[in-house]
Amino acid sequence: MRDVPRRPATVAYDRVAAVYDWYTTPMETLGGRQARRRLFARARGRVLELGVGTGLNLSAYPPAVAVTGVDISAG
Numbered sequence: 001m002r003d004v005p006r007r008p009a010t011v012a013y014d015r016v017a018a019v020y021d022w023y024t025t026p027m028e029t030l031g032g033r034q035a036r037r038r039l040f041a042r043a044r045g046r047v048l049e050l051g052v053g054t055g056l057n058l059s060a061y062p063p064a065v066a067v068t069g070v071d072i073s074a075g
């Protein structure tokens with residue numbers, strides 16, 4: 001298979017991936033986590049999450065929801 005050049009967004013998110021959860025902690029603490037729970041509580045059935053990142057949304061889905069996450073960044 002041919003190597004595909006990485007896009008700028010891929011390069012940027014690959015770089016921050018290791019510290020992304022730490023970096024977003026203040027926003028999560030100041031309401032982000034609560035907002036995710038409120039929003040994703042309404043999800044039903046099967047969900048395709050584009051740009052799933054490190055998976056911060058995953059614990060906010062109801063247990064019966066089947067989530068598939070994809071991301072341009074492997075990190």
Ligand SMILES: C[S@@+](CC[C@H](N)C(=O)[O-])C[C@H]1O[C@@H](n2cnc3c(N)ncnc32)[C@H](O)[C@@H]1O
Nearest residue numbers: 009013050051052053054056057070071072073
């Ligand atoms: C701001 S982060 C959000 C991550 C996660 N959804 C969250 O709420 O924490 C945006 C994510 O979208 C991904 N992304 C950007 N462009 C994309 C594309 N064209 N296809 C798939 N993922 C992409 C990035 O790699 C990054 O993980």
